[in-house]
Amino acid sequence: MTMTTRPRPLGAYPVRIRRQRDLIPSRSRRLAIFVSSVILGLLIGALLMAIMRVDVLTAYRSLVSGAFGNSDNLVATLLKTAPLLLAGLGVLVAFRAGIYNIGNQGQFLAGALCSTWVALHVGTVSGALGVPLMVVSGLAGGALWALVPALLRAVWGINEIITTLMFNYVAVYLIDYLVTGPMQSASLGVPETDFLPSGMQLPIIAPGTQLHAGFLLAIIAMLLIYVLIFHTSIGYEIRAVGHNPRAAQYGGVSLRRTIVGVMLLSGALSGLAGMGEITGVHHQLLDGVDGGFEYTPIVVALLGVLNPFGVAVAALGFAALSVGADNMQTVVGLPSSFISIIQALIVLFILAGEYLGRLTIERRGPASESREAAEAETTQTREVKL
Amino acid sequence: MSETVVIGFLTAMIATGTPLLFGALGEVMAERSGVLNLALEGSMLAGALISFLVAWRTHHLWLGLLVGAIAGVAVALVMAFLCVSLLTNQVVTGTVLNILALGVTNFVYAQVAGTALSPPHVSLFPNVVIPGLSHLRFIGPVLFQNPLLVYIAILLVPASGWFLYHTRGGLALRATGEDPRAVASVGMSVLRIRYLAVLYAGLMAGIGGAYLVLGQVGFYTPNVTAGRGFVAIAIVVFGRWNPYRILGAAAFFGATEALQERLQALGISLPAQFLLMLPYLLVVVALLVSIRGRGEVGTPAGPRFLTIPYEREAL
């Protein structure tokens, strides 16, 4: 947010390119930026491939078939999509409120930890109680991990970027300690916990494959978050706070409650993702259970323009690229890091495109001056009392 | 607890802390100008890889350092362009740049040295022994038998302090993070100041990364920095954006890592991981504690306009 603005002095040019700070780029413009960024990224990829004497078409084709080519690959892609989608939804919720929760990794691990601990301590449980119990533990673990940064932000205004970042590290070390110490499996003798009792494992939803219910959970979460953000009063408040905290406050929204609530929900979603990986894939807690996905959910959330369905598509895209990259490595010898380069480039182009999206070309004249003067009337306070 | 163990511990502390110190001393300038440069990690990684490759092929450590430093600056240049000129979100841009840097370094390394059976390594920077002082008991071997870069890092601390607090340039830099409009109102260019600060951070990170592979470990592995850039950022916060405090914080972080490797030898029965997570928790505590105090930066979480893009307007 910026303070009082004043127009620029007149120059000599009849036409001027101006950046309008408050302009929200139209949908068509945003789509254009997105599409051209993707194309540009792919072109650069193709260029690099050409330099390395890799056949571009084969490479891209192996990428696609590696992701979707056969049912095994498809399942692998979907399996990778689920946690990415859940964590991406967590990021979405926080960012929509203007809260920069980058602690999804720690919250993921906390959810994994909590569900493992509960599973191992509760033991075998009757009937259909296992999975709901796991879901709750995953949610609770993630939410708890976000609680301290949430309170620090809501009550004292302490920057959540730094606190959530720090908590990521704490989580990683905590897990390491636990799987090499108190929670280490006595029988396995490696830094892993015991396997979870069978009642606590997510059931497979597509027989004969490894596709577990975590994928369903992710889809359900996507729908629920969509409803929450766009069809409930709570979502309305979250969006209002994210756009204009002062006006939200004027409209009776409690900023503190919104911040804490959003952080807890955000953490819970990442925690659920962690739970899914434990109970669906590994069935035990071990180091590196987050599969190195640290900050990808943030990128996914942004690519999905903070819309649950967009995030789903972005998550699917990222998952597909990761899975396909393995195949691409086998077929044309390009390492998977190549794909992450293309992914990152595309996102950077989109970021840069945001700036372009706010540029307007206009003729200089009295009309533009009055608009500038009108904009000059706008004052926004930067800090809002909580 | 024998003397050699303690000396070994302190020496390790300095070795581990030096890359962190470089990174933090660079980052503090960027943050003082108002830019949260999360891409520090990417700069450090780029510096590590490039310096290693150059040193490996040319057998010239210092040339490797130089080129590695330039690589760090290159990453920072992209960050500066996006965040300062194009006003993108600093958190997101930094995060994505790190992902890009990781991808590029992994890719390049795989192409160049991936198939070798054992990872290639280089010789380390030689220790520069300071005559006379190095014979002092205890601190002699610890402080005065280090590679040149370590001395440079330590000397950079008072140099940074002098710059920040005793020059007009440092005054302008600090002002930019606190209130860019005030800076613009006296005719200075916020853009230029922020660019220089971010590029400097990249330079320092590049050197830090170069020291990591050429001074500390002697080889490169994918993602060798493993988050040290973020640790450097934590050090800046812990050191409350003050170079002298940052030195202490870097030593502290270096010490905990050195300590956790030697816990058994030192007869301490604390799980190593708790020691490792301690610094991070302390950063959070430090933030909370500094709420009340009147620090030298605008808010407990740093300069007042940290992470806020500045848009040039005729006041």
Add this chain to the structure above:
Amino acid sequence: MMDGQPPFLEMRGITKAFGGVLANDHIDFDVQPGEVHALLGENGAGKTTLMEILYGLYTADAGDIFVEGKHVHIHSPLDAMHLGIGMVHQHFMLIPVFSVCENIVLGMPGRHDLRRAAEEIRELSQRFGLEVDPQARTGGLPVGMQQRVEIVRALYRGARLLVLDEPTAVLTPIESATLMRFVRSMASEGHSVIIITHKLEEATEASDRVTVLRRGRKVATLPTRETDERELSRLMVGRDLEPATSQRHDEAGPSCLTVEHLSVRGERGALSCKDACFEVRCGEVLGVAGVSGNGQSELAEAIAGLRQPAEGRVSLLGVDVTGWGPRALMHAGMAHVPEDRKATGCVGAFNLVENLILGRHRESSFAQRGLVLRRRAIRDFGERTVQEFDIRAAGLDTAISVLSGGNVQKLILARELQRNPKLLVAVEPTRGLDVGAIEYVHRTILGLCDQGVAVLLFSSDLSEVFALSNRIAAMYHGRLLGPFPVAEVDTERIGYMMTRGVAA
């Protein structure tokens, strides 16, 4: 001030338009060396624009500027500073964590010798009677002292002409007196001072000449001792204002809002509103007349729950609501049309219908169990409201940013009124609106009174205040004068109170 000498500054024929509205209309203005010249006018009269042109923040459409006889082009504050023109804005540009010395020295070339600079600053400040402590931390200084720092900063950079923008707006009477003494001593040293103000006292206390602007035109330039405050107030506010014939009379209904000894702090920590006491009765309009910046915003925000009062009590229909937040006040029957309709009154990124339910989004008619939004019900409500209140927009999904000011205000009014409030707090409700929209707002407010709603109106437009109010108060320098039944006052008297602070 010496006659016959060439003026230090001369501005000739300055014209500046913003989108068809002439902010400055061929203004001639000059300042002699060693003169204190007050530039007097209401908000919107054009005085700030004129000085911003002088300081290089805008470029005039036409006209010339001469400094010491030489024709100059001022394109930026740097140019102005080089010419010896210094400006102290209403909003200070000081860095709180820096010391006074560091703030003053920022951006100046040369070796960074804070000790010598501190010495020079001390000496300079003493010379002008403006004591500042160079080592003090700026953030901890009282507002009056911060202003001094700004002034010393301009002087340290070699200003020979100092422009002060509403300098006593945030000062206590003692600080104001000190400032005026300083201004005179500056003048006696050969420096010139321009004081931009809307306050008569400020304009006449230390000045040699007064130039009155109204609606972008220069109305008069008079030597201060040849005029008096009554004449100036008349020139400023305008003789062509019809004596307001108000249809309103003093209603005697039950009390709706009672404010007792309310004091509120402003942005910089000083009390912006001091010891306000008044009540608004059901079915009446209490109009608080005052040029903006005299504490009305803070008072309104405190009543509406957006700001915590420092002292005092607010009661709504007998219930103590002091310190209540906006939601609770809404439930208690208060509605608020804020001063800044675009930044506070609505969420710019939301569309029309989403803004219409701001504040009511949890009501059961719009959300099932207060949770799930009833899209259909909301849209129906939106359509009905747009129809009823004649809000002109392309559709319910239009973004707020494209709506005209008038339509945004209609939207806000519609939203607030649909809640059937008992009290409406309206701050500058017709600012920036065209005639039609103004009429609409006035009709709406009067209609509310007929329904027994109490209205607390803050406005700097005297004709509006007189047209609508049953009782009128004036606000000046944080203090409320009155309220008086409308029959007992006229525009001249109220205008005097608005700009002088004392009942005439």
